[in-house]
Amino acid sequence: RLTHSFVNFDTINLAIRRGLRSRFLSDNFDPIGTDPYSSIPYSIVDSLEHKLLTKQIFTIGPSSDDISVQAHTYHGTPSKLITTLDGIQSIALKYNVNVVHTWDASRRNNSDEDFAHAIELSGESNIILFVDGLDESFEEEDTDRNTLQLPGGQLELIKLLMKLNKPFAILIISDSSISEPLIVNENLAALLWISYFGHDCLPSTLPINTSQLLPIDDYSMNKSPGRTYRYLDYNKAPPLFPFDYGLSYSKFTFNSKLIIFPNPINNLDTDITTNISIINEDPYRAQFVVQLYYEFSNSTVIKLSIRELLQFTKITFEKKMNKKLFLLHFMLEIFPIQIDNNY
Structure with a gap:
């Protein structure tokens, strides 16, 4: 069947690895007599008492x-x-x-x-x-x-x-x-x-209670404490769950500083390159969503949002794997309205 390309060695090896792994986990290759459960007869294992459990x-x-x-x-x-x-x-x-x-x-x-x-x-x-x-x-x-x-x-x-x-x-x-x-x-x-x-x-920002919500007849986005993740002041109204909050079965750590080029950004008509290293610290294969935000924490422009989600991507990590992530973003995609209105 290899000759006719019905299956390749990678597929065969994968099947063998899976089969051997299950046998290792079930102690099939342990020396005879070392398994304390091997002496229990099936009449006990399959007894009515056990079936009722x-x-x-x-x-x-x-x-x-x-x-x-x-x-x-x-x-x-x-x-x-x-x-x-x-x-x-x-x-x-x-x-x-x-x-x-x-x-x-x-x-x-x-x-x-x-x-x-x-x-x-x-x-x-x-x-x-x-x-x-x-x-x-x-x-x-x-x-x-x-x-x-x-x-x-x-x-x-x-x-x-x-x-x-x-x-x-x-x-x-x-x-x-x-x-x-x-x-x-x-x-x-x-x-x-x-x-x-x-x-x-x-995805949404989940407030703790109604005191963090603006009046329903007030449609302003930036009135304190703000609406949506873009305008909400997390210090004045910390949400129960912030925008796009999520959990994973593994623990992920950013093991390097976020590197931005160019830095500082003096021209909006430019590409921004960011890179950062992330490690999956646990012995589990898992996925992690990386989100890149731009924050305008010191801006005095009234209509400018506090933060903007620029990009996000989902990455699969094998156990203990370390990856370096590169993201490219064009600054004019953030500011089209602000630039048109001379903000």
């Missing part, structure tokens, strides 16, 4: 089995609506994992009458998934919210579940911002926000 996922929350979160404004009409619970159950079934479900927290009121039931099911489960957020009655073209927090009794139940010290994940489904600093600061649960199913998710 199947993991259980507890799925809870008002958005977990609610089709309205995928039939929101500007939605299509699929042939079948699949809720978060439906998706988890279909995957869990393949791995013989049991899924239990209850709502037990309302968006409408602060009632805690079902909290005891939720705590009981949580105690019987290995993993807790809380699916919460908003629905169309809280946010529409003609509907305003008076808070950025989760409505109803959702947060109170989350507080109780965090105390159980179990693997806990929170999935927030909404179209507009949800800000819960307590969940972030306690760091006792994995937190993921998504938009209503089928909607695009655009």
Whole structure:
């Protein structure tokens, strides 16, 4: 088959490496008798007692089995609506994992009458998934919210579940911002926000609360503390999550200073070259998004933004890999409006 070019040596070597790696990890090549588990017969391994140790996922929350979160404004009409619970159950079934479900927290009121039931099911489960957020009655073209927090009794139940010290994940489904600093600061649960199913998710700056927001009838961008990442003064109104915030499974470090050429920039009609070295410090293959901003921190020009995103790129790093990144940007792309108006 090599003769006919159906496969090459690189593909064969990759398959061999994968096969050998799995055998190394499962101790297949260890000397006979050194594995303490090899003497356990299959009658015990495959016993009814062990089969009953199947993991259980507890799925809870008002958005977990609610089709309205995928039939929101500007939605299509699929042939079948699949809720978060439906998706988890279909995957869990393949791995013989049991899924239990209850709502037990309302968006409408602060009632805690079902909290005891939720705590009981949580105690019987290995993993807790809380699916919460908003629905169309809280946010529409003609509907305003008076808070950025989760409505109803959702947060109170989350507080109780965090105390159980179990693997806990929170999935927030909404179209507009949800800000819960307590969940972030306690760091006792994995937190993921998504938009209503089928909607695009655009990066945004997430404020801590409504006190950081300008009046809705004031459309100015640069009035203190400012709007959007371009005009927001992070010292006056530090956001809960800044624009395009993200996490990675690995730790990345900039291990050199950002080098800019030319420096200083005396002519706007010029190319700017920037380079910096980045290292993946952990033993994991991972991706990292590098963002290049230009800040106008000392500018006295009123209409000039505080910062501008110039470029971004996603890079894949092998474990412990160090890369040097070069970015090229044309200054006139930043200032077309300012130059036209003699700013």
